[in-house]
Amino acid sequence: MSALNTDLYELTMAAGYFMAGKTEDIATFELMVRRLPEQRNFLVAAGLQQAAEYLLNFQFKREEIAYLRSLRQFRRTPPEFFDYLAQLRFTGELFAMREGTPVFANEPLAIVRAPLIQAQIVETYLLSTLAHQTSIASKAARCVLAAQGRQIVEFGSRRAHSPNAAVLSARAAYIGGCDGTSNAQAGMMFDIPVSGTAAHSWTMAFENEEESFRALQKLLGQDTVYLLDTYDTLSGAETAVRVGRPMWGVRLDSGDLDTLSREVRLILDRANLGDTRIMATGDLDEFRIERLIQAQAPIDSFGVGTQLTTSADAPALPAVYKLVELNSGGTERYTAKFSGEKSTVPAAKQVYRYRHCDAVAMFNECNPDFKGEPLLRPVISKGALVEPLPCVRAVRSHCLEAVRSLPERLFSLQDALPYEVTIGPPLLDLAESVRAEHLERVLPETAN
Amino acid sequence: MSALNTDLYELTMAAGYFMAGKTEDIATFELMVRRLPEQRNFLVAAGLQQAAEYLLNFQFKREEIAYLRSLRQFRRTPPEFFDYLAQLRFTGELFAMREGTPVFANEPLAIVRAPLIQAQIVETYLLSTLAHQTSIASKAARCVLAAQGRQIVEFGSRRAHSPNAAVLSARAAYIGGCDGTSNAQAGMMFDIPVSGTAAHSWTMAFENEEESFRALQKLLGQDTVYLLDTYDTLSGAETAVRVGRPMWGVRLDSGDLDTLSREVRLILDRANLGDTRIMATGDLDEFRIERLIQAQAPIDSFGVGTQLTTSADAPALPAVYKLVELNSGGTERYTAKFSGEKSTVPAAKQVYRYRHCDAVAMFNECNPDFKGEPLLRPVISKGALVEPLPCVRAVRSHCLEAVRSLPERLFSLQDALPYEVTIGPPLLDLAESVRAEHLERVLPETAN
Numbered sequence: 001m002s003a004l005n006t007d008l009y010e011l012t013m014a015a016g017y018f019m020a021g022k023t024e025d026i027a028t029f030e031l032m033v034r035r036l037p038e039q040r041n042f043l044v045a046a047g048l049q050q051a052a053e054y055l056l057n058f059q060f061k062r063e064e065i066a067y068l069r070s071l072r073q074f075r076r077t078p079p080e081f082f083d084y085l086a087q088l089r090f091t092g093e094l095f096a097m098r099e100g101t102p103v104f105a106n107e108p109l110a111i112v113r114a115p116l117i118q119a120q121i122v123e124t125y126l127l128s129t130l131a132h133q134t135s136i137a138s139k140a141a142r143c144v145l146a147a148q149g150r151q152i153v154e155f156g157s158r159r160a161h162s163p164n165a166a167v168l169s170a171r172a173a174y175i176g177g178c179d180g181t182s183n184a185q186a187g188m189m190f191d192i193p194v195s196g197t198a199a200h201s202w203t204m205a206f207e208n209e210e211e212s213f214r215a216l217q218k219l220l221g222q223d224t225v226y227l228l229d230t231y232d233t234l235s236g237a238e239t240a241v242r243v244g245r246p247m248w249g250v251r252l253d254s255g256d257l258d259t260l261s262r263e264v265r266l267i268l269d270r271a272n273l274g275d276t277r278i279m280a281t282g283d284l285d286e287f288r289i290e291r292l293i294q295a296q297a298p299i300d301s302f303g304v305g306t307q308l309t310t311s312a313d314a315p316a317l318p319a320v321y322k323l324v325e326l327n328s329g330g331t332e333r334y335t336a337k338f339s340g341e342k343s344t345v346p347a348a349k350q351v352y353r354y355r356h357c358d359a360v361a362m363f364n365e366c367n368p369d370f371k372g373e374p375l376l377r378p379v380i381s382k383g384a385l386v387e388p389l390p391c392v393r394a395v396r397s398h399c400l401e402a403v404r405s406l407p408e409r410l411f412s413l414q415d416a417l418p419y420e421v422t423i424g425p426p427l428l429d430l431a432e433s434v435r436a437e438h439l440e441r442v443l444p445e446t447a448n
Numbered sequence: 449m450s451a452l453n454t455d456l457y458e459l460t461m462a463a464g465y466f467m468a469g470k471t472e473d474i475a476t477f478e479l480m481v482r483r484l485p486e487q488r489n490f491l492v493a494a495g496l497q498q499a500a501e502y503l504l505n506f507q508f509k510r511e512e513i514a515y516l517r518s519l520r521q522f523r524r525t526p527p528e529f530f531d532y533l534a535q536l537r538f539t540g541e542l543f544a545m546r547e548g549t550p551v552f553a554n555e556p557l558a559i560v561r562a563p564l565i566q567a568q569i570v571e572t573y574l575l576s577t578l579a580h581q582t583s584i585a586s587k588a589a590r591c592v593l594a595a596q597g598r599q600i601v602e603f604g605s606r607r608a609h610s611p612n613a614a615v616l617s618a619r620a621a622y623i624g625g626c627d628g629t630s631n632a633q634a635g636m637m638f639d640i641p642v643s644g645t646a647a648h649s650w651t652m653a654f655e656n657e658e659e660s661f662r663a664l665q666k667l668l669g670q671d672t673v674y675l676l677d678t679y680d681t682l683s684g685a686e687t688a689v690r691v692g693r694p695m696w697g698v699r700l701d702s703g704d705l706d707t708l709s710r711e712v713r714l715i716l717d718r719a720n721l722g723d724t725r726i727m728a729t730g731d732l733d734e735f736r737i738e739r740l741i742q743a744q745a746p747i748d749s750f751g752v753g754t755q756l757t758t759s760a761d762a763p764a765l766p767a768v769y770k771l772v773e774l775n776s777g778g779t780e781r782y783t784a785k786f787s788g789e790k791s792t793v794p795a796a797k798q799v800y801r802y803r804h805c806d807a808v809a810m811f812n813e814c815n816p817d818f819k820g821e822p823l824l825r826p827v828i829s830k831g832a833l834v835e836p837l838p839c840v841r842a843v844r845s846h847c848l849e850a851v852r853s854l855p856e857r858l859f860s861l862q863d864a865l866p867y868e869v870t871i872g873p874p875l876l877d878l879a880e881s882v883r884a885e886h887l888e889r890v891l892p893e894t895a896n
Contacts (some may be wrong), residue, residue, distance in 0.1 A: 008643065017653065027653070162576060
C-alpha cells in the first residue's frame with residue numbers, strides 16, 4: 001500500500017492545484033459504476049475495508065517524493081509542493097455503502113469529501129480496490145444463486161491477476177456468498193473457511209492411484225476427497241470404492257460432468273457409499289452450474305476457479321470517480337461533465353433503499369418522505385475511522401440477506417427488467433440549472 | 449509476498465508427502481499455457497522477475513505456521529511437519545524463458561526441479577505471477593502492432609484487479625512494447641517512463657475551461673496536454689487554441705475519435721499549431737486502434753486502459769503446472785496425466801527456436817541436429833540466482849526484437865495459420881511408453 005500507487009496525473013494535478021492556490025478547496029467526488037455489465041442484474045459492493053485502510057495510512061515515503069522530484073513533469077513545480085506532499089495525510093470524509101450491499105448503475109458506492117488535492121490523488125487506488133472486489137463479489141453472488149444451496153468454494157487463485165489479487169478475490173468471493181476459498185493466506189488474513197482436495201500431481205507422485213488415495217486418507221481422514229480423473233474418471237471411482245471410508249467424497253475435474261457424476265454416483269451407491277459426496281470442478285461458471293442443477297446432476301459441491309476469480313465475462317467494471325461539488329474560497333459550486341454519454345449528475349447524493357426500488361436524492365436534501373434506508377454511511381470522518389468495520393463473515397451474512405430481499409426477477413442469470421432507481425426532481429432540476437449556467441458562461445467565450 | 453499465499457491443498461499435499469516419507473523425492477514440474485486464447489497468435493512471456501524473487505525469498509512466518517496448525521485439515525499431521533515447514537526454503541532449480549520471449553501453446557514457459565514438497569507448494573504463486581503478466585504483455589504486443597509505430601501508453605491502473613495488479617500490469621505492458629505507463633509506483637519500481645495529462649476533474653475544478661488550461665500550461669509547459677471533452681470537444685479545441693503554446697498537444701477521450709480527431713486537427717492546423725499532437729483515449733483496444741489507423745485518423749498517441757490492463761477479451765490464460773518427472777528413492781520416473789483433452793506429455797523439455805518454427809525435445813536429449821536457440825535457461829540453481837535478471841528496459845528491447853522476428857502472418861489481430869511447433873519423436877515415443885506402462889499397471893488392478 002503506497003500513496004505513490006496512483007496515476008501520475010493525479011500527482012501533477014495535485015502540484016497544479018497547489019500552484020493555483022487551491023490547497024483549501026474542498027472537493028466532493030463520487031465513485032460509481034456507470035452501467036451494469038451484460039447479464040448482471042445487480043452488483044455487490046465490496047472492497048471497502050481495503051479502501052479505508054488505504055486512506056487511513058495514506059502517506060508518501062521520502063524516496064517516493066525524491067522520485068517525483070526527479071521527473072520531467074515536476075521540473076516547474078516549486079519545492080514547497082514536495083514539503084507539502086511529505087506531510088500530506090488523508091484528513092477528509094469517506095461515505096460508503098456497507099460491503100455486501102447490492103448496488104445498481106449510477107448509484108454512488110462511495111463518496112469522498114476532502115481537500116481537493118487529497119481527494120484527487122486517491123482516485124486511482126480507490127477505483128481499482130472497490131471495482132475489483134465489487135466485480136468478484138457480484139460474480140460470486142451469481143454462482144451462489146445458480147447453485148441453489150449447494151456448496152460453492154472459490155478455487156481460482158492460480159488464475160488471478162497476481163498473487164495479491166488472488167487473496168482479495170478470495171475475500172470478495174466469500175463476501176458474495178461463497179462458502180470458502182482455497183487460498184490459505186486469505187483464510188488467515190480474513191478468517192475465511194479454507195478447503196482443498198488434492199491435485200493430479202499428488203496421484204502421479206505415488207506408484208499408483210490406490211496408493212495415492214490411501215496416503216490421502218491417512219492425512220485427511222473424513223475430510224478426504226479423492227480426485228478421480230488423473231488417469232480415467234470411472235476407474236478412479238472404482239479405486240475410491242476400494243479404498244473406501246473414511247472419506248468426504250470424490251472430485252470430478254474434467255469430461256462431461258453431468259454424465260460422469262451420474263455414473264460415479266452409481267458406482268459409489270452400489271458400494272454402499274451413498275452418504276459420500278461428489279464435488280465438481282473444471283472451468284465452471286454460473287451458467288454451467290445452472291445447467292448441471294437443472295439436469296439434476298448428483299453434484300453436492302462446486303469448486304469455481306478462473307471464471308469467478310477473474311469475473312472473466314466482465315473482467316472490469318466501468319467504475320468512475322467524478323467531481324460533483326467544489327467549495328473554493330468559501331463558494332460552493334456544483335460540478336458535472338456534459339460530454340454525451342459520459343455526462344454526470346452534479347451534487348453529492350444519498351441512495352435510499354425501499355422494499356423493491358431505490359431513490360437517489362441530494363445528500364443534504366431534507367424530505368420527510370424519504371423513509372427508505374439511506375445506504376451511504378459515514379466510514380471515515382476527519383481522517384479517522386467512525387466505527388470499526390465489520391468482519392467478512394458479518395459482511396457475507398449481510399450480503400446473503402440483502403440479495404435475498406431483491407425482487408426475484410433479478411436472480412435470473414440473464415438480463416431481467418432492471419431494478420427501479422429513481423432520481424429525485426430536485427437533483428434533476430439542479431443538473432439542468434448547472435448545465436444551463438455552464439452554457440451561459442462558456443458560450444460567450446467560445447463565440448470569440 | 450508470503451509462502452502462505454497458495455492453495456491450501458498444496459500445503460496438505462506437502463504434509464501428506466512428508467508423512468509418506470517423500471521429503472527426498474525430486475520433482476520436475478512444467479509451467480505452460482495449454483492453448484492460446486482466441487485471436488492470439490503468440491504470447492509474450494513475462495513475470496519471471498517476480499517469480500524468481502518469490503522463490504528466493506520463500507519462507508513461512510511463525511504465525512503462518514501457527515495458523516496452519518489450527519486448521520482442521522492438519523489435525524492428523526505430525527508436529528515434525530511444522531518444524532520442517534518452518535525451516536523450508538527453496539533449494540531447487542528454475543529454468544525459464546527470458547521475459548519478453550514469444551511463446552506458444554504447450555511450450556514450457558518455466559520448469560521447476562526441486563524437492564517435491566517445495567515444488568508443489570510454489571505452484572499457485574508461480575502460475576498467477578507468470579500467467580497474469582504474460583497475458584498483459586501479450587495484449588500489449590498486439591496493441592503495439594496495431595499502432596504501427598505510434599506511441600502507446602498504458603493508462604489502466606484504475607481498472608486493474610487491485611492496486612498491486614495495476615503496478616504489475618504496467619510492468620508487463622511496458623515489456624510488451626508500450627512506451628510507458630501512467631502508474632507512478634510502477635515508474636519508480638521498474639524505471640518505466642511515466643506520463644499523464646489531466647482529468648476532467650481538473651477542468652471542473654476551475655471557474656472555466658480556459659482558466660484550467662492556463663493553469664495546466666503553467667505547470668507542464670511544453671508537456672501540456674489539454675483534455676478537450678469535459679464540456680464539448682470542439683469548443684475545447686478552440687479553448688486550446690486560445691491558450692496555445694507551449695503545449696505538447698490535446699487529448700480526446702470520448703465520442704467518435706475518427707471524426708473528432710480530423711475536426712480537431714483542422715482547428716489546430718488553422719491556428720498554426722500543426723506541430724502539436726493529438727492523443728486519443730477512451731475504451732481503446734488493438735482493434736479500435738487498427739481501425740483508426742486504417743482510416744488514417746490523425747492521432748499521434750494512444751492511451752490504452754481497461755482492455756489492456758485486464759486483457760479484457762482474454763482475462764485469464766489456461767496456464768497449468770504439471771508433474772513430468774519424479775525421482776523417488778533413487779528411481780527416475782516419467783509422469784503424465786491421461787484424461788482426455790487435459791492429457792500431458794511426460795519428461796522435462798527444452799524448446800529450440802529456429803528461424804520460423806520451434807522444436808520441443810527432451811531436456812537432456814543430446815542431438816547434434818538441434819541448432820536452434822534453446823529458450824529455457826537456468827535462472828535459479830540450488831536456490832540461488834544464476835545471474836542477475838535484466839532490467840525491464842532490456843526485457844522490452846528483447847521483446848520488440850523477438851516479436852519482429854516472428855513470421856509476419858502472426859502480426860494479424862485475427863487468428864492466423866499457427867506457428868509451427870514440432871515435438872521430437874523421442875518425446876512422443878516416451879509419452880507412448882509411459883502410457884502403455886501405466887495401463888499395464890492399472891488395468892489388472894481395476895479388473896479386480
